[in-house]
Amino acid sequence: MNELPFAISLEVGSSLANRTGSWRVERPRYLDRMPPCNDACPAGENVQRWLYLAEEGDYERAWRVLVEDNPMPAIMGRVCYRPCETACNRGQLDEAVGINAVERFLGDLAIERGWRLPEPAPDSGARVLVVGAGPGGLSATYHLRRLGHTVRLVEASSALGGMMRYGIPKYRLPRAALDAEVARITEMGVDVELGTPVRDLAGAMRAGGFDAAVLAVGAQLAHRAYIAAADSARVLDAVSLLRSMEGEEPPALGRRVVVYGGGDTAMDAARTARRLGATDAIVVYRRTREKMPAHDVEVEEAAEEGVVMKWLSTITQMEKGRLVLEKMALDEHGFPQPTGELEVLQADSVVLALGQDADLSLVGGLEDVVVRHGALEVGDDLMTGHPGVFGVGDATSAERTVTTAIGQGKAAARAAHAWLSGVPLERPTRHELATFELLNTWYYDDAPKTMRRRLEPARRTGTFDEVAVGLDESDALFEARRCLSCGNCFECDNCFGVCPDNAVIKLGTGRRYEFDFDYCKGCGICLQECPCGAIVMEPEEI
Amino acid sequence: MSGQPVRFFQVGSFAAGNRLLPPELRSVQSDATRANALTSGHRACQGCGEALGARYVLDTAMRATQGRLIAVNATGCLEVFTTPYPQTSWRVPWLHSLFANAASVATGVASALEAQGRSDVRVLAQAGDGGTVDIGFAALSGLFERNDDVLYVCYDNQAYMNTGVQRSGATPPAARTATTEAVGPEPGNPFGQGKNLPLIAMAHGIPYVATATVADLHDLEAKVFKAMSIHGARYLHVLVPCPLGWGSAPAATIELARLAKETGLFAVFESEHGELTASSPIRRPVPVEAYLRPQTRYRHLFDDAGEVGRPDVVARLQAMADANIARFDLLGGER
Numbered sequence: 001m002n003e004l005p006f007a008i009s010l011e012v013g014s015s016l017a018n019r020t021g022s023w024r025v026e027r028p029r030y031l032d033r034m035p036p037c038n039d040a041c042p043a044g045e046n047v048q049r050w051l052y053l054a055e056e057g058d059y060e061r062a063w064r065v066l067v068e069d070n071p072m073p074a075i076m077g078r079v080c081y082r083p084c085e086t087a088c089n090r091g092q093l094d095e096a097v098g099i100n101a102v103e104r105f106l107g108d109l110a111i112e113r114g115w116r117l118p119e120p121a122p123d124s125g126a127r128v129l130v131v132g133a134g135p136g137g138l139s140a141t142y143h144l145r146r147l148g149h150t151v152r153l154v155e156a157s158s159a160l161g162g163m164m165r166y167g168i169p170k171y172r173l174p175r176a177a178l179d180a181e182v183a184r185i186t187e188m189g190v191d192v193e194l195g196t197p198v199r200d201l202a203g204a205m206r207a208g209g210f211d212a213a214v215l216a217v218g219a220q221l222a223h224r225a226y227i228a229a230a231d232s233a234r235v236l237d238a239v240s241l242l243r244s245m246e247g248e249e250p251p252a253l254g255r256r257v258v259v260y261g262g263g264d265t266a267m268d269a270a271r272t273a274r275r276l277g278a279t280d281a282i283v284v285y286r287r288t289r290e291k292m293p294a295h296d297v298e299v300e301e302a303a304e305e306g307v308v309m310k311w312l313s314t315i316t317q318m319e320k321g322r323l324v325l326e327k328m329a330l331d332e333h334g335f336p337q338p339t340g341e342l343e344v345l346q347a348d349s350v351v352l353a354l355g356q357d358a359d360l361s362l363v364g365g366l367e368d369v370v371v372r373h374g375a376l377e378v379g380d381d382l383m384t385g386h387p388g389v390f391g392v393g394d395a396t397s398a399e400r401t402v403t404t405a406i407g408q409g410k411a412a413a414r415a416a417h418a419w420l421s422g423v424p425l426e427r428p429t430r431h432e433l434a435t436f437e438l439l440n441t442w443y444y445d446d447a448p449k450t451m452r453r454r455l456e457p458a459r460r461t462g463t464f465d466e467v468a469v470g471l472d473e474s475d476a477l478f479e480a481r482r483c484l485s486c487g488n489c490f491e492c493d494n495c496f497g498v499c500p501d502n503a504v505i506k507l508g509t510g511r512r513y514e515f516d517f518d519y520c521k522g523c524g525i526c527l528q529e530c531p532c533g534a535i536v537m538e539p540e541e542i
Numbered sequence: 543m544s545g546q547p548v549r550f551f552q553v554g555s556f557a558a559g560n561r562l563l564p565p566e567l568r569s570v571q572s573d574a575t576r577a578n579a580l581t582s583g584h585r586a587c588q589g590c591g592e593a594l595g596a597r598y599v600l601d602t603a604m605r606a607t608q609g610r611l612i613a614v615n616a617t618g619c620l621e622v623f624t625t626p627y628p629q630t631s632w633r634v635p636w637l638h639s640l641f642a643n644a645a646s647v648a649t650g651v652a653s654a655l656e657a658q659g660r661s662d663v664r665v666l667a668q669a670g671d672g673g674t675v676d677i678g679f680a681a682l683s684g685l686f687e688r689n690d691d692v693l694y695v696c697y698d699n700q701a702y703m704n705t706g707v708q709r710s711g712a713t714p715p716a717a718r719t720a721t722t723e724a725v726g727p728e729p730g731n732p733f734g735q736g737k738n739l740p741l742i743a744m745a746h747g748i749p750y751v752a753t754a755t756v757a758d759l760h761d762l763e764a765k766v767f768k769a770m771s772i773h774g775a776r777y778l779h780v781l782v783p784c785p786l787g788w789g790s791a792p793a794a795t796i797e798l799a800r801l802a803k804e805t806g807l808f809a810v811f812e813s814e815h816g817e818l819t820a821s822s823p824i825r826r827p828v829p830v831e832a833y834l835r836p837q838t839r840y841r842h843l844f845d846d847a848g849e850v851g852r853p854d855v856v857a858r859l860q861a862m863a864d865a866n867i868a869r870f871d872l873l874g875g876e877r
Contacts, residue, residue, distance in 0.1 A: 010628035015583030017629060023588065055562060442800065442826075443556040481562075490561070493572035497558030497759060498796060500593040502582045506574040509561055519582035523589035523785075524793030531557060 020501060024522035026537045028515055033434035033487025033533055037099060040087035042399070043070045043139075043407040047084050047099055048488055054102055054480040060115060063106045067117060070406050071142040071185055072135065074111055074177040077104025078468065079168055080403045081295045089436045089486050094446060098471075098479045105476040111180045120188055121148035126420045129154065129210040131198045131362070134162020135402045136393030137216030138185055139409025140416075144214075145188045147417045152208060153190050156197035159246075160186070162218050163394070164402060166243040167265070169272050170464040201389070202365040212388040212416045215363070215376060216409065219356040219394035225260070229318040238269040238353035245272060254348025256280045258323060260315055261353030262292040267299060269351045270307040274461045281307045282345070286314045286328050286336045301467060304457040312336060313343070315350070323347050358395040373397070381415040381425050382408060390416055434487025438533030443494065447482050489513075489534040495526035558759055569759050570602050577604035577633065579613075584631040585623040589792025591782035591799065592620055592697045595756045596668065599695050599780065600634055602763045606770035607664045612637070612651055616644035616669030616678055619704040620697060644669050645681035648692040656691075664770060665691065671698040671712035675737045679711075686746035686775045693769045693776045696739060699784035707787040711737040714807070715862070716855050717839045719787070724842035733858060740813075743777040747816040750774075754810060755781040757800035761822060765812065781808050789838025801833040806863035809870040821870040830860045 004011065037047040046065055053062035066073050077100055088096035126149045130137045133155035144151050159165055160182045164173060186192055198204050205213055222237035229235060236251065238259070244251050257273040259266045262285035270281040283302070285292060288311050292299065303309070310325070314336075317324035325343045328336035357374030368385035370377040376391035378384055384391050390412040392398075393405035418425040455467050471479065489512050496504045496513055503520035504513050527535040559572025570576055579600035586593040603611050615621045615638045624631040625638065639647045648667035655663050667685075669678055674696040685692060701719050702708040709719040715733040718724040722731040743751045749772050754762040762780065769776045783790060783798040790798055802808035803822070807830060810822040831850060834840040845851040867873055 013629045014581070015585075015624065015629045015631035016581060018583035018585065020583055020585070445556065491559075492557035492561075493559030493568065494557045496574075497569060497571035498594065500586060500590050500597075500795075501584070502578050502597070508574070516582070521588045521792075523795075524791075525589055525594075525795055528793040529796050 019518045020521050021503075021516075021518045024517070024520060025540050026522045026524065027517065027540050028520065028522070028524065028526055028535050028537055030489060030512065030514075030534055031536050032431055032489075033438065034431040035434050035486040035488065036087035036089055037084035037097075037486075039430075039433055040083040041407070042083065042401065042404040043076065044410060045069045045084075048483065048485060050106070051097070051099070051102065051480045051483040052485060052488070052490065054106065054476070055483065057477060059106055059109055060113075063110045063115060064118075066103065066106060069410060071117055071139065072107070072181045072406065073103050074107025074181050075135075075164060075173060076403060076406065077101070077107045078173050078177065078466075079164070081297070081401055083403075089434070089439060090444075090482060090484050092436050093441050093444065093484075097482045097484075101471050102476050102479050105471050105473070107181070108177070108470055111177065117142070117184055117188060118146060120145045123150070124148040124420070126150065126211045127152070127209060128416060128420075129205055129208060129213040130216060131201070131204075131213065132156075132162060132216035132218055132393075132395075133160040133182075133192075134216055134218050134393060134405060135164055136218075136395075136405035136409045136412075137162065137214065138182060139406040140214040140216060140390075140392060140413045141190055141409075142185045142188065143410045143413030144416065145185075145190060147413065149417070149420070151190050152193065152210070153186075154193045154196050154198055154204075156195070158195050160192070160194070162216075166246055167239070167268070168402075169242065169245065169268050169275075171271070171275070171460065171467050172268075174466050198362050200365050201362045212420055213390070214409070214412050214416065215384070215389065215391045215395055216393050216405070217358055217360070217362070217395045219358040219374070219400065221357040221359050221374070222352060223354040223356065225315075225352065225354055227315050227318055230320060234349035235318060236349065236351055238265045238351050239356060241269055241351055242272065250276055253278055253351075256346055256348045257282070257351060258315075258345065258347040258349070259283045259351045259353055261285065261355070262287065262294055263353060263355065264294045264298050265356075266351075266353035267294050267302045267307070269353050271302050271305055273351065274305050274307060275464055282310060282347070283307060284310045284313050284315060284325060284345075286312065287334075288312060288330065291330075291334065301454075305461050306457070310345075314338070316342070318350055321346060321348065323350065356394070360395065363389075381418075382412040383415060383419070388416070388419060431487070434533050439484060439486060440529055440531050440533075441484075443492065443529075443531035444484055447478075485532045487533050490532060492531060494529050494531060495535065498525050498529045500525065556758075556760070570605050570763055571598060571759055577601045577609070579604055579632065579634045580624060581631050581633055583629070585626060586619070587784075587786050587792070589785045589795045590619075590623075591756050591784060591795045592670070592699055593623070594795070595697045595762075595780045595782040596620055598756065598759060598762050599668070599766055599778070600666070602766035603664070603666055603693070603770055604634065606767050607662075610663045611635070612655075612663060612665050614638075614644050614648040614651060614665065614667045616667075616673030617641035618670035618673050618702075619699070620668065620670060622704050641673055642677045643681050644673060644678055645685040645692070645694060648694065649685055649688070649690045652691045664693070666693045666695060668695045668697065670703075671696060671700060671739075672702045672710045674698075675711040675739045679737075683742075683746070686743060686748050686777070689748060689774045691773050691775075693766075693778065695778045695780065697780050697782045699782050699787060701784075701787050703784050703787040711735075712739070714859075716843065716859060718842065719839070729842045729852075729855075730839070740777070740779045740811075743779075744813045744816050744818075746775075748775040748777060749815060750776040751779075751813040752777075752811070753779045753781070753808070755799040755803050755808065756783070757796050757803060758810070758822070761810065768812075787839070789841070790836055794836055798833065798836065801828065804828050805830045805833045806867040806872050807833060807859070809866045809872060811870050818870070821872060823874045824867070824872045827873070830863050831856060834859065 035048040050062040050065040085096040257278040312328040327341040363369040375397040392408035503516040559568035580597040716730040752765040812820045
């Protein structure tokens with residue numbers, strides 16, 4: 001022992017000997033919470049994760065995470081109604097992150113660079129029949145192939161894509177993007193049969209030796225409405241109108257076109273009519289704007305293009321060149337009731353967009369498959385009443401969007417895989433939601449959204465060119481970096497910086513942090529100052 | 543909108559670091575190899591703002607001097623919780639003498655280094671608000687007057703916390719302390735008394751005076767770097783919330799420092815040779831109530847339901863904040 005100075009009886013020691021962790025009554029824990037974008041995505045995309053990778057400029061890895069769930073990002077980046085952006089916490093701060101625009105950027109980049117979808121797993125020996133090559137059928141095909149199953153994709157039309165080709169106009173979804181993403185799926189080794197409607201599912205399954213089937217037949221049967229009509233009235237339905245746009249001869253609609261209905265299909269029909277040369281495109285809907293099922297973006301873009309809306313009106317009579325409308329009023333339950341007040345409207349043609357049913361005659365031979373209100377009845381696992389037969393997309397009573405169909409295609413593929421393997425379907429536990437209140441938004445800089453450029457309305461109505469213009473790379477990077485990373489650590493070093501007791505250990509890039517419980521006093525500053533809500537305090541067990 | 547410069551909007555310049563930022567733009571505190579001049583095992587309360595402030599300042603000063611730094615400490619919480627005999631939490635050469643003489647001891651250390659021709663080693667003195675504005679004031683004023691080559695840092699937690707929360711010359715009006723109880727018509731600390739030491743330091747015309755809080759790490763570190771780039775007497779006043787004395791949740795320490803600045807009650811600014819040179823603008827303006835309500839030292843201003851029970855007193859505090867906003871241009875000339 002060294003000679004100690006006068007009046008000093010002990011050698012200097014470090015305070016590290018004093019384990020202040022014993023003071024703690026609550027202990028912090030790092031956790032991942034469910035970001036609202038992921039939570040809201042009908043396709044089950046891990047949005048936060050692929051934005052995180054895109055922020056680093058690692059677009060290929062971002063795209064690879066994206067296609068784990070959705071093999072068609074260039075399509076989704078154009079036609080999705082963006083429930084993710086509605087849910088985005090940043091919307092409460094300034095404006096929601098432009099998730100959809102970044103998705104499209106990644107999708108387009110993948111097409112440009114020729115990135116391929118992942119290789120399928122080794123052959124499982126199982127054979128699955130997928131009926132219908134719309135978004136649901138293609139998504140199911142992709143996920144079944146990835147799991148190693150042999151897939152035959154049977155389609156009634158002469159081309160793949162379903163409603164993405166025969167329902168969504170080109171100004172919203174250019175066919176080059178559609179063709180590229182569809183081809184990438186069939187390249188995985190899919191047995192495709194075009195122009196072959198399946199009329200008897202049981203027979204087709206027997207004949208082809210299929211172990212399971214996914215029905216993704218869509219809904220093409222247009223609803224009719226009883227309207228007194230003179231023979232000379234020009235009436236057609238929106239499904240046929242949009243479908244005929246893929247043919248050689250666009251239909252002649254005349255100069256004044258009335259569209260009857262209030263959904264997205266009605267908007268598409270009215271906007272298509274404007275592009276076919278109609279000087280007046282008028283949407284007649286029996287309820288109000290608020291009650292209209294069409295998505296806001298469609299209504300707004302239609303209005304910009306000169307489409308006129310007539311709310312609270314029904315068509316009671318059609319004659320050559322003119323219609324008789326009756327004014328409606330909402331009753332106390334919000335249902336429209338006739339008022340007896342009539343109005344005459346000039347019209348060269350009327351397009352009915354009153355909803356669609358699925359043609360489900362193919363399951364006639366399967367008595368245990370239930371069809372209700374023109375839709376397949378399916379369980380939580382998307383299985384119909386017949387074991388091994390699954391239903392997805394518009395043919396079920398799901399919300400009729402591309403995104404929902406893609407999500408269901410994935411879910412049905414996983415359920416079919418479990419069923420074929422004879423194991424129960426495992427659902428990953430969902431993390432608790434990362435709500436806005438869990439964030440400390442002080443740490444995020446103010447950054448309004450990069451507006452997506454759109455074609456000038458005056459230039460839109462004359463052409464079927466795409467309305468929304470894509471982001472360039474710097475805009476996409478800017479947009480990705482606006483992500484708040486809700487509920488998921490993005491390594492900002494705040495917890496490491498703000499701990500008064502140096503009780504946070506930084507593990508290095510990509511490895512996040514851990515707490516040093518020898519010294520953590522449990523003050524909770526780390527939680528309070530965590531920007532993204534990735535820390536929780538829990539009572540200490542004593 | 544094409545060709546946006548790529549900025550880091552996810553965390554901007556507010557968080558300690560960011561995996562996407564080049565290391566030179568991250569804070570010293572985000573660096574896993576920071577000095578940790580004040581290390582773990584110290585006996586400060588949960589959520590101590592002073593422990594945080596001292597580590598922020600000293601780690602930055604260590605970086606600025608490549609580790610050639612001597613620290614002199616006055617008596618106070620900081621001294622007591624870091625050095626209970628025979629342990630020390632300091633990983634920097636550190637001296638403590640008396641409550642009143644930190645400035646004088648620092649002057650002595652600086653003079654000794656000068657006599658030895660050691661211009662590479664720098665001196666930093668640190669104290670709480672009691673050791674600065676009351677007990678050590680004469681020695682500090684002398685240090686300023688002589689323009690000795692010392693950075694003097696005051697960690698202001700607005701009372702004598704270590705001995706049981708007695709009032710100091712830095713205690714704000716209306717705050718309850720053990721010696722200014724919340725009784726009578728004017729409860730808590732009286733209005734119109736106390737000292738604003740940053741302004742007194744400016745009046746000495748010394749090369750550099752700055753204020754900061756533990757809520758803005760980048761700002762605080764920049765001010766320490768700047769102070770260490772200057773020779774002569776420099777003064778840095780750091781607001782450090784005290785959960786014990788302020789009656790606030792330990793987790794709220796940084797949030798309260800942020801609110802002190804955002805309400806305008808604590809002005810964050812810089813001055814050179816007696817002239818105001820810069821102030822940090824308020825980013826998200828809030829009324830003073832938002833700052834007062836979470837602290838039990840102001841509980842007598844609110845009723846049991848949390849509503850303002852003494853609007854007259856709150857209005858006087860708001861007037862102080864408004865005067866700061868006007869004087870230091872905290873809203874960027876908007877008012």
